[in-house]
Every structure is written in C-alpha cells, then in structure tokens.
Amino acid sequence: MDQSRRELMQAIGGALVASALPRAVRAGAGGIPARVVVIGGGFAGATAAKYLRLWGGGIRVTLIEPNAEFVSCPMSNRVLVGRTSIADLTHGYGDLVVRHGVRVVRDTANDIDAGNRSVTLASGKTLGYDHLVVAPGLDLDYSAIPGLVLESARGDILHAWKVGEQIISLRRQLEAMPDGGVFAITIPKAPYRCPPGPYERACQVAWYLRERKPKSKVLILDANEKVASKEALFRKAWADLYPRIVEYVPNSELVDVDVATRTAKLQFDDVKADVLNVIPPMKAAALAARAGLITANDKWCGVDFLTYESTVRKNIHVLGDAILAAPLMPKSAHMANQQAKVCAAAIIALVSGETVNPAPIINNTCYSFVTATEAMHIASVHAYDADQKQMLPIPGSGGLSAAPSEAEGRYAEGWAQNIWSDTLG
Amino acid sequence: MRRVAVLGCSLATLLLTSLCEGAEPDPHPGRYLAANCTGCHGTQGRSTGAIPAIAGLDRTVIVEAMRAFRSGDRPATVMHQHAKAYSEAQIELLADYFAAQKPL
Numbered sequence: 001m002d003q004s005r006r007e008l009m010q011a012i013g014g015a016l017v018a019s020a021l022p023r024a025v026r027a028g029a030g031g032i033p034a035r036v037v038v039i040g041g042g043f044a045g046a047t048a049a050k051y052l053r054l055w056g057g058g059i060r061v062t063l064i065e066p067n068a069e070f071v072s073c074p075m076s077n078r079v080l081v082g083r084t085s086i087a088d089l090t091h092g093y094g095d096l097v098v099r100h101g102v103r104v105v106r107d108t109a110n111d112i113d114a115g116n117r118s119v120t121l122a123s124g125k126t127l128g129y130d131h132l133v134v135a136p137g138l139d140l141d142y143s144a145i146p147g148l149v150l151e152s153a154r155g156d157i158l159h160a161w162k163v164g165e166q167i168i169s170l171r172r173q174l175e176a177m178p179d180g181g182v183f184a185i186t187i188p189k190a191p192y193r194c195p196p197g198p199y200e201r202a203c204q205v206a207w208y209l210r211e212r213k214p215k216s217k218v219l220i221l222d223a224n225e226k227v228a229s230k231e232a233l234f235r236k237a238w239a240d241l242y243p244r245i246v247e248y249v250p251n252s253e254l255v256d257v258d259v260a261t262r263t264a265k266l267q268f269d270d271v272k273a274d275v276l277n278v279i280p281p282m283k284a285a286a287l288a289a290r291a292g293l294i295t296a297n298d299k300w301c302g303v304d305f306l307t308y309e310s311t312v313r314k315n316i317h318v319l320g321d322a323i324l325a326a327p328l329m330p331k332s333a334h335m336a337n338q339q340a341k342v343c344a345a346a347i348i349a350l351v352s353g354e355t356v357n358p359a360p361i362i363n364n365t366c367y368s369f370v371t372a373t374e375a376m377h378i379a380s381v382h383a384y385d386a387d388q389k390q391m392l393p394i395p396g397s398g399g400l401s402a403a404p405s406e407a408e409g410r411y412a413e414g415w416a417q418n419i420w421s422d423t424l425g
Numbered sequence: 426m427r428r429v430a431v432l433g434c435s436l437a438t439l440l441l442t443s444l445c446e447g448a449e450p451d452p453h454p455g456r457y458l459a460a461n462c463t464g465c466h467g468t469q470g471r472s473t474g475a476i477p478a479i480a481g482l483d484r485t486v487i488v489e490a491m492r493a494f495r496s497g498d499r500p501a502t503v504m505h506q507h508a509k510a511y512s513e514a515q516i517e518l519l520a521d522y523f524a525a526q527k528p529l
Contacts, residue, residue: 054468055456103472341460346455357454363461363507377503381461381510397510401502410503414474418467425468 033058033112034351037119037129039109039287041093043197043322043333045135045296047340047423052158053100054347060128062103063096064119070424071163073194074333080174080223081372091161093256095425098208109136114313131347133308134293134301135319135336136285137162138193145280147257153260161193163233173275174205179213181274182266187222188281191300193321193331195229198279199220203234206242207371220245220269221264223253229330230368230378230400237370237404250348254278280304284322293318300324305384305391306356307346308339318345325347326379327395330364337423338362360384363398367412375412376401455522458515462523463505469526484524491516 001222020046023400031139038049038376041063046418048064078084100330110351112132119127140159142148149157149312156173160166177183183205187198202220227234238246262276283299293310295302301318302311305326310316322335342360349356380398382391401408459470462479470480479487493499494508501508505527511519 010451051460054451116436337464338461341457345457345460357457361461361510363510365465365503378504379506380505381507383510394510397506399506405502410475411502413471414476415465417474417477418472419464421473422463423470 006096007094016176034130035060035062035128036131036133036347037061038063038133038134038135039112039119040137040320041067041070042135042137042320042336043419043423044069044336045133046093046096048133048317048336048344049321050096050100050101050423051344052347053102054063054345057352058104059306059348059351061101061272062105062128063093063110064105064107064121065093066106066108066122067270068106068179069093070420072416072420073161073163073197074334074419075413076160076163076167077197077204078369080171080201081208081369082171083372084163086168091420093424093425100194100425109287110290112287112316114291115318117315128350132316133319133343134291134310134322136289136322136341138282138321139285141281141283142233145254145257145278146258148280150277153259154261154341157257157259157262157276159279160277161197161282167385170275170277170397175215175231175239176247177213178275180215181213181269182217182272183220183275183277184219184221184271184273186252186264186277187224187225187228187279190228191325191331192279192282193294194235194366194369195330195332196366198413199229199234200370201277203237203242203368203370204372206238206245208218209245210242216243216245218242219273220246220248220351221252221254221266221271222248224252229366230376233376233400233404234368234370241370288318288322291316293322305389306342306358306360307350308343309346309388312336317347319343324383328393329382329391330366332364332366333365333419334363335362337419338364358384358386360391365415367408367415368411369409370404373406373409374404376404377408377412387424435499440459446509455518458511462519470523471526471529473529475490480526480527481528482523484520487520488516491519 023264028319038045050060052061072089093104097104109119110122111120117129148154158166158170160170202218206218252266262273264271284301288301293301302324303318303320310318319339321331346356361383365377365379367377368373378400382395383394385392466479467520472478491508494501494504
C-alpha cells in the first residue's frame with residue numbers, strides 16, 4: 001500500500017478512536033477500569049477473555065475455569081485412527097495470562113447474582129463485575145435414557161463427547177473388539193454440539209476397522225430423519241469407502257440402554273453391539289439454569305446477536321454451545337470463537353460509550369475427516385438482519401466441499417492449530 | 426491516486442449511510458471484519474500451519490486474491506465460500522487491516 005493511503009487511513013482511524021480509547025480505560029464507576037468476569041475457558045470464553053484484553057485497553061478481565069488446561073474437542077476423533085493424542089489436543093492458559101494480562105482463576109462458578117452483579121465461586125470467593133460473560137458449555141442429558149441416568153451405572157457405555165479420558169477409552173474398546181464385531185453409535189436429535197462430529201466419528205471408526213478388522217460393522221443409529229450435516233458427502237463416503245462396513249439407520253431414537261449386554265433399545269428394535277457409543281441429548285450447562293438464563297425448550301439461552309447479552313438478564317452475555325442459535329448456526333468451536341469476538345467488541349463499546357457495531361458478520365467452518373488423511377468442509381457466513389434480529393446466511397456465500405481431499409486434510413490441521421492460537425495464544 | 430479516489434468513495438458511502446441511519450460509523454470496521462478470518466489464518470493473520478499467513482501481504486495482493494476467489498478465477502478449497510460474502514468496500518477494509526499487520 002502506498003504511503004499516502006496508509007497515512008490517510010491512520011488519520012481517519014485515529015480521529016475516530018481518539019475520543020473513545022481513554023474512555024475504555026476508565027470506564028466503570030468513577031474512572032475505575034471496567035471489570036469483566038468470564039465463566040468458562042472453552043473456545044467461547046477463552047476467546048472472549050483474550051479479545052477483551054487485546055482490543056479493550058484497560059478492561060480488567062478475570063477468567064474462571066475449573067480445569068488446569070484446555071483440551072480441544074475438534075480433532076479428538078483423530079485419536080481413534082492414531083493421528084493425534086490427548087497431549088496434542090491439550091493447551092495451557094499461560095499465554096492468556098502472560099501475553100494478554102487475563103487473570104485466570106482455577107475455580108468453579110457456582111452462582112450468579114444478577115442483581116448485585118456478582119459471581120460466587122466454589123471456593124467461597126465472590127467476584128463483582130460490570131459485565132459477565134457466561135460460556136458454560138453443555139451438559140449431557142441422560143434423563144431420557146433410564147439405564148444411563150446414574151453415572152455409576154453407565155459401565156463401559158461411553159459418550160466421548162466431552163474431551164478427555166473417554167476418547168482414549170473408546171479407542172481401547174475398538175482395539176479390544178473382535179473382527180466381525182459391531183460398533184454402534186447413537187446420535188441425538190439436533191441441535192447438539194458439533195453437527196457433523198458423530199458422522200465423522202463413524203468414518204474414523206470405519207477406517208480403523210477397514211484396516212484392522214474388515215469383517216466388522218459400524219452401525220449409525222440416528223434419532224434424526226436424515227444426516228444432520230454434509231449429508232450427500234457423508235453418504236457418498238460411506239458408500240464409496242466403507243460399503244460393507246457402514247450402515248446408516250435414520251429415525252432411530254434411543255429410548256433405553258441395557259448396559260450389561262450393550263444393547264441399544266430403539267422404539268421398535270433392540271440392537272446389541274460389541275462397542276456401544278451413546279452420544280446423549282444435550283442442554284446448556286446447569287449454571288445457565290441456576291442463573292435464570294434458559295429461555296428456550298428448557299435447554300438453551302436466548303441472546304441478542306449484536307452483543308450476546310442474555311434476552312432476560314442485563315449485563316450477562318452468553319456464548320458458545322449454550323445459546324439458542326440462529327437457524328443454520330451450528331454449535332461449533334469456530335462459531336464460539338466468532339461469537340466471542342463480536343461479544344468482546346460489543347462489551348468494549350458498551351463500557352466506553354461507543355456505538356455497538358450494528359452489522360456484525362460471523363462465519364463457520366467445520367472440517368470433517370472421512371479417512372485418516374482426507375477431509376471436507378461445510379462453511380457459512382452470516383450477517384445480522386435487523387428486522388428478524390437474527391444472523392442470516394449471506395446469499396451466495398458458503399457451501400460444501402465438492403469432495404474430500406488430502407489438501408483439505410492438511411488445511412483442517414492448519415485450521416486447528418490457528419484456532420487454538422486465536423483462542424488461547 | 427486512483428486508490429485514494431476509490432477510498433474517498435467508499436468512505437463517503439460509509440459516512441453517508443451512517444448519517445442516513447442516524448448512527449455513528451463503526452470505529453473499527455477493519456478490525457472487526459478481520460476477526461472473521463483469524464480463526465483460520467491466525468490472530469492478525471499470522472498463521473503458523475498449512476493455511477497461508479496473510480499478515481503483511483501487499484494490500485493489492487489481498488484485494489486481488491479475494492476478488493479472484495469470489496469470481497472463481499482462482500481455484501480454492503474453501504476461500505471461495507468466504508470471499509463471496511464480502512463487498513468490494515469490505516474487501517478493501519480487510520486488505521488494509523492485514524497489510525498493516527507484522528508478519529511472524
């Protein structure tokens with residue numbers, strides 16, 4: 001860019017922000033820097049904390065997270081084909097502290113007092129805030145699966161839908177499965193976290209079985225009436241790559257499980273498996289309900305998409321998988337990271353008296369692996385629609401890969417690396 | 426010279442639209458738009474993996490790449506899906522932002 005243009009842009013930029021910046025620093029009562037507390041250090045919460053500091057001048061940001069380290073759900077299905085490990089998926093919160101000046105507190109938020117603007121932690125401490133960001137993630141909801149309601153009764157029926165030990169245990173179950181065995185995976189009705197994730201998992205398991213135990217089967221028991229994401233691409237992958245292995249059964253809502261015999265009970269059928277992987281229904285984590293943030297179906301938190309402020313609690317912003325998403329807005333890491341940046345920008349505007357961006361744009365991209373090396377994407381870009389108060393896809397944009405490829409396999413890994421660093425680095 | 430003229434126009438449009446709607450212009454449009462790209466290209470465009478870094482690229486390179494992704498002249502695995510969402514004026518803002526970032 002030529003010099004005159006750069007100077008012009010800087011002059012314009014400078015003039016527009018000059019009056020706002022000092023205000024950001026001394027926002028809050030009586031010139032005290034504004035205090036933002038962020039609950040939850042996943043993709044949504046960690047990104048919000050980072051960007052509040054990166055863009056927000058002197059805003060004081062405290063991140064409450066019970067786990068010592070961040071473990072990524074995206075890429076975790078790759079553990080099943082031996083292409084990644086929990087160590088690769090694990091990242092520290094250190095850069096948020098050292099590079100960005102976020103105060104990271106290892107604790108659990110127990111309660112929110114919206115009236116007094118304070119959060120009570122498990123340790124008994126209380127933190128006051130000017131704005132609160134709640135990014136609590138999801139709870140797995142076993143209430144409709146009687147045999148699995150009690151955690152102690154779940155035996156070797158894994159979900160592996162929150163990262164950690166379970167994905168490693170699932171890999172061990174696969175290793176122990178006899179050739180000719182059945183791996184059954186059950187998928188809840190949408191919306192759930194990571195729409196293409198269960199189908200990707202089926203592909204990864206099928207790839208492993210094709211290599212090691214080719215007489216085996218992968219049975220996909222889907223409560224939905226059709227594949228909830230990338231339907232044509234997944235159908236083609238199963239037909240072309242794993243024709244004798246994968247069987248897809250739609251409209252198969254799980255009604256119960258017999259843990260001892262690893263039997264999935266459907267409405268009209270019982271399916272006995274050697275490995276039974278139950279992905280249960282989901283809802284916003286319990287904290288959201290305790291804080292009165294649930295507005296839809298007893299499950300999700302309604303928000304204003306300009307600020308991510310709760311539609312029912314002032315100065316409390318909700319992000320990530322816990323929100324009632326707009327149509328076609330998946331519960332994904334990419335979305336959570338995008339929402340968090342819009343929210344951070346809005347909070348900064350609110351505390352410094354600037355205008356909140358009236359026309360935010362966010363996007364999503366979910367990569368799915370169909371073999372150990374080949375991946376495909378679904379992408380969408382959404383703009384705020386002031387009439388509908390929704391984030392709507394921008395006409396002409398977005399879409400799906402024409403076919404899976406190794407090039408996209410490499411980009412998928414590159415995406416993971418960059419989104420981890422955009423969130424935490 | 427030509428570019429300054431183009432900028433003048435897009436700025437005028439920006440200011441006029443905002444005035445018509447009685448709102449202040451967004452003070453950080455480039456930064457907020459650029460936040461769309463950084464999940465894939467890294468914070469400030471400083472990618473470390475397989476996806477190309479775009480921090481510090483020449484602004485004309487970025488503008489032309491985005492136009493070519495949008496029209497389909499440049500084959501891409503995913504950029505066409507994203508590029509089609511942005512107007513000419515938004516592409517200029519994005520290009521200004523990333524051209525001004527220090528590469529890794």
